[in-house]
Amino acid sequence: MTDRRTELADNLARVEERISTACAKAGRKREEVTLIVVTKTYPASDVRLLAELGVRHVAENRDQDAAPKAAQCSDLPLIWHFVGQLQTNKVRSVVNYADVVQSVDRPKLVTALSKEAVRAGRELGCLVQVALDAEPGDGRETGDRGGVTPAGVAALADTIANAEGLRLDGLMTVAPLVGPYAGRQRAAFERLMEISSGLRANHPAANMVSAGMSADLDEAVAAGATHVRVGTAVLGVRPQLG
Template sequence: MTDRKAELASQLALVQERISAACVAAGRKPEEVTLIVVTKTYPASDVRLLAELGVRHVAENKDQEAAPKAASSVDLPLTWHFVGQLQTNKVRSVVSYADVVQSVDRPKLVSALSVAAQRAGRELDCLVQVALDAESGTRGARGGAAADQIEELATLVAQAPGLRLGGLMTVAPLSGPYAGREQDAFERLVELSSRLRAHHPAATMVSAGMSGDLEQAVAAGATHVRVGTAVLGVRPRLG
């Protein structure tokens, strides 16, 4: 085993132990929580090593980095998640490799994703990104739709050819009423998810929590956690 593979194996095991412990504390089963490893800024060689170590879900947030990385990993049994703010001019590229887009936050993006998915002959799972720092009718600083826009967006996704409504995603907000209150924020997302499932019962994904707050996300009821630094190490400084 190479030094890098051994390093990734060790850190991956620690994260999996954290998830398992959080599940025990919350009275949940570890298999209820899916680990998504966020590989942004790290090379395709790390993606390959993670796949060898059993990782099946990886995420990227920038198309210019994700597209070539995904292209070099087509032989791997991976599900690719796109988690960044997505401009419509990048949609066609993202749809060519992403299996899940977690950052749907406006009607124009739903339309663009639907057109691109149909052209590519693909079906794409989409999550509505919820901005818990957004006021009514506005978007959050990290992207995302206000809570009162969820139902409209969810219905648009559910009705759009080529798209499937998977559920909801959020990032712990840096401002607003939930700033510094990660578990409260994630519990709010789970509450919103419960309301959504009343009309869209198949929309069961709740994506929340990262390296620093995955325990709070698991305690709140997240089904997917997005972890980068805790698995891959401190990200290299860009620029």
């Protein structure tokens, strides 16, 4: 366990240096960017070590893995983010532990989240997931990796903002693998910032912009992201899921 703690501490230090360097280059203050460690496929023991090392935000993408892990770590001062594509039949479970759902991409999901948040007596933070592989003109409403098209952001954001038990926190995206921004992470994240600027005109408090992962967090910070979601660079190469 001591060796694992040292490994995680070293990895966190390297990621911290990357974020700090990216902030300095962009003329931003380090405290403007929050690190979320994506702990999917890794055990609760790693989450505990991360908490000991000062991590406060963790993320999961599969409820069947996240729910028991969150329960085992319920005594820790952590903020849990759900970042995976979320089916409505998993909403009740997710609302029990998640503080923020970053992958809201359709009105039906908003309705389900609102119902369960009210039932649980919780206020749940929500991000609109934006699909940048589905720009105007290609006839799609959603992207290959989930998310709503840029044209659909405003309406979905209004739906969240008006839903009982939910709080509209901002936007999230995953760098697209296809479409006009494929291989152009910096441009994709800059496009997300443009969409965020439009959103904040009507919802000033929705200023969270979650973008960037292990491979492209530097580009995300340069573009203006407020939160980066880092897994592999902290925890190592993930074991294959069965």
